[in-house]
Amino acid sequence: MxxxxxxxxxxxxxxxxxxxxxxxxxxxxxxxxxxxxxxxxxxxxxxxxxxxxxxxxxxxxxxxxxxxxxHHREVTPYSSLAAAAARIRAGALEEALPGLAQVLADGTGATRAVVWLAVADRLVGAAEHPPPGPGSGAETVENLAVLLARPDVDHAVPVLDGTVLRAALTITKPGAPITPGDQELVRDVANGAALLLRGVALNAELAERVRRADDLARELRASRQRLARAREVERKRLVMELGNATSDRLAALRADVAAAGAELGHPPEDAAIDSAAAQEALTRARVALDELLDRFRLIARGVYPAVLRDQGPAAALDEVAADMPRPVRLSGDLGGRLDYEIESGVYYVVAAAFGALSGGAGDGELLVHLERTDAHVVVRIEDPAAVASPEDLRVALAEESERLTALGGDLTVTSAAETADSTSSGSVELRVRLPDRLEPIVETSVGAELRIP
Structure with a gap:
């Protein structure tokens, strides 16, 4: 002054x-x-x-x-409007937007003037006068109400496209009043630059959507790679399961059938026939065949659990818990059905955790709680007397953890007794967290590259 x-x-x-x-x-x-x-x-x-x-x-x-x-430049509203018109006619945004901010600061005597653009439901500071220091990013606010409540904003004029907010002009005059001339000048500059600001805001919004589309494309490629790895892991697991189920049991079944065949292969009049031995071999073969069929049913249930498809993960896990050698107590629910990929992800990781924590009948009760909160599915598995250490459980569930990662989730294993020694045992908690919808998550960085130098 x-x-x-x-x-x-x-x-x-x-x-x-x-x-x-x-x-x-x-x-x-x-x-x-x-x-x-x-x-x-x-x-x-x-x-x-x-x-x-x-x-x-x-x-x-x-x-x-x-x-x-x-060191003071006197300007009038007329000279300011003339300068604003010259800035608007400038061919490059590098001259137009910072020039408008300078016109506002000079014309109103403000210590700071900012041109805000509406991008992705936020207001982003695209240009200001005096210019900020090097390396400073663009400021962002959630909406116009938040902008008006800022202590460094003494006067603001929105630029509307119909009923849609496209931009806003703000000035800061600490210790000095906002005169009617200042208000009229800012309003006239906003009206004169409305078309430019609308175009710039639309271009910035388009650039933000293109960036988000690129991020979604990268996330899609990464998800496909993770799913491919998960399929390969599942294929290897299935091959291993089939090999373990068939090799020893089929060999024993083949031997028992061969023994029975050898005994029954003699002529009827041959006194060397040992009917008791043949019957015993056939009995062993039948028992082995029943075990093999049960094992195949278990594998088939793990590959395609019909209960999971029909009734959901809670019922499918209840069926798995019934076959556990130790008691399991299920609580909570997921509040309705979800995408099959999410439900199967929950089922497979919890079923694998049951296998890793199977133990014996005297090892205490496993506590499993299912809930759905904050757009996520959360499953907590507590083993008050775990024999395996948290590190061993992480290794045993590495494949399932990779499956969860492919679905956008994660698996954490913690222990109250866990110390620097990873071989310690005690109370263990497994926490499974998955989004309740299959949508790629792309962080918004509105205004990260919008600052006009």
Missing amino acids: NRMIVARALRALLVACGVAVVLVVLVDWTGRALGHGPLEILIPFVAVAMAAIGLGAVQPRIDRIVERVT
Whole structure:
């Protein structure tokens, strides 16, 4: 404010001195040249007209001198609007938006002026005057109400496209009032630059959507790679399960059938036939065949559990828990059916955890709680007397953890007794967390690259 007073006083003094010099010189020179006569009366009027013409010619030089001496540049609403129009006609945004911020600051005497653009339901500071320091990112606010509540915003004018907010202009004048002239100037600049600001906001929103589309494409490729790895892991597990189920049991079944065949292969009149031995071999073969069929049923249930498809993961896990050698207590629910991929992800990881924590009948009760909260499915498995250490459980469930990662979830294993020694045992808790919908998660970085230098 002091600089403005000094600048105005200096400008008035320079103008007065210039006019006085012009009057004195013209009046004295014409008086000597023309002498006394009727024209002498017109000389002061001619001098004043020439002083006015000369003042208009030297006004920019006077302004530069005043600005150089006082470091204050005097502007008027008319000059500000003219400068804003020139900025709007600029061919590049690097000149237009920062120029508009400078026009607002100079025209209103504000210490800070910011041009905000509406991008992805947020307001992003695209340009400001004075310019921020190097390396500073664009400021963002959630909405216009939050912007108006900021302590560094003394006046704001929104730029609307119908009923849609496209931009906003703000000024900061600490310790000075917002005059009606300031309000009118900001409003006129907003109206004049409305088309430019709408176009810039739409371009920024389009750029943000393109960036999000690129992120979604990258996430899709990464998800496909994770799913491919999960399928390969599942294929290897299935091959291993089939191998373990068939190799030893089929060999024993083949031996028992061969033994029975050898005994029954003699002629009926041959006294060497041992019917008891043959019957015993067939009995063993039948038992082995029943075990093999049960094992195949178990594998088939693990590959495609019909109960999971028909009734959901809680019922399927209850069926698995019934076959556990130790008691299992299930609690909670998922609040309805989910996508099959999510339900199967929960089922397989919990079933694998049951296998890793199977133990014996005297190892205590396993506690399993299912819940759905904050758009996520959460399963907690507590083993009060775990024999395996948390590190061993992480290794045993590595494949299932990879499956969860492919679905956007995670698996954590913690222990109250876990110390620097990873072989310790005690109470163990497994926590499974999955999103309740199959949607790629892409973080929004609105305004990260929007700052106009």
